[in-house]
Amino acid sequence: MPAPEVHHLFHHPIADHSFSADRQTLAVARDNNVELYGKSGSNFSLQDELKGHDKTVTGVDIAPETGRIVTYRNAYVWEPSPTGWKPTLVLLRINRAATFVRWSPSERKFAVGSGARVIAICYFEEENDWWVSKHLKKPIRSTITTVAWHPNSVLLAAGSTDSHARVFSSFIKGVDARPEASVWGERLPFNTVCGEYLNNSAGWVHGCAFSPSGNALAFTAHDSSVTIVYPSGPDQDPKAVVSISTQLLPFLSLVWNGEDEIIAAGYDCEAYRLQGNERGWQIVGSMESKGRPGMGAAREESALNMFRQMDLKGKAKDDTQLKTVHQNTIATIRIYDEAGGAIRKFSTSGVDGRVAIWST
Amino acid sequence: MAAANWRTINIDLYDPDSSANFPIASLLPSSIPTTSASEVQSLAGQIKQLLRGGDTEGALRGALENVPYGGDSAAKEVHLATVVEILQSTKQSDMSPMLSRIYSSEGGTELLDVLMKYLYRGMSHSSQPSASTRAQSPQPTGFSQIHSRGGGEGGGQTMSVLLSWHEKLVEIAGAGCIVRVMTDRRTV
Known part of the structure; x- marks a missing residue:
């Protein structure tokens, strides 16, 4: 496994990051702006800033083909134009902060999770030349922390601080083609609740994701667990719900690598690999390759230096550096390069202002 | 109306969207059987x-x-006493091997999470000076399950037992175990 590619962009937390389809542009959410980094050689350098938000930007997502969106209270869709990036305001009609945003795979809709206990499903209305939103409300009881799209662009999974992970239908007439019947249901009018899951220790949900086929849902919660749900059909109990309690701190974000592997990362500052199937899952290990060059290679210290350190800092060795690539919590993990559901590379970003690209 | 002290009105009660009106029961799994104090008592006998x-x-x-989980405070009290008694009668050298055996068995992580709950519960118990009021006691775990009990002289010894169990438990079940105790609404 080659060493990960690490880009230390700045000393600020990165709330969210997203790569463009050609992987030449990287957008990161930093404070009130979104910064666009262009790839030059092997590094990323600042190219452009998207300004206009007056509050913290909590999410950013580049649709592979079209625009992008960023959120707080009101979302913007930014579209490339000859004179730069042009923002279009989207009225979300929410009275609390937006927390999370993702384009649907069809790129005709996006979902915005918010503190107002609604998910706004936004789509472009041709007649009015305007982005409009429709709300998923029932039965959400608290802030939405995460959303994830099913490959059919109709089903949406959402995790909430009321500790439930839910699957909704976000079918919008005229925008979506009628979805094929799946394990989640056959007829799916808007706001159908296709599933509602709570695990025993009831931690609030940090991240969720559908498997590449869309037939399984994984979510990670603040009780340091990952739960994988295999539904069996509409209005039936799922055929398997596998919950793994880990020894680690909670994961914040996860991605599927094929149908039987999940990569998750969070407060432990490193990414872990989980493997399993309907009969059970377990943590296989860290994605971090121990003993990378430059790390942990203790230099030969002189006695003088040691005593000087003892005098200055009260200890002989400086141990403020973590042994992991990320020096703080990993907030987002995304697929960077994949083929047929199998991930070749994935990217992580976190509170330490680093973006790292890993090979699986 | 003019006499109403509007500064002290709890406006959250009138706002259906307020987090103060959040139904905590929705965080509990649907099936928790109720247990009576006498059942717990007979279980304690068997144990x-x-x-x-x-x-x-x-x-x-x-x-x-x-x-x-579904018992009233008396039932929970009895069970706590039972668990603490077991913990106290275990030899220091037996703790780690016993915990590793439980951890590697079927459903073992769940059992150790429960044990961690009792450790914290026991600590909040025995650290409670008999005459103190509830409001003053620090609650590092965020639990609202403190009850005052005359834990005066025996308290220190129980605490040291609980602390050594805690150390051993974290070695085996990790920090995840503590995090789960904090999020879990099924209190002991």
């Missing part, structure tokens, strides 16, 4: 039997598998 027979691990397992 003490095991303990006297020298089967500490069996006693601990039995206690952790049958937790009176």
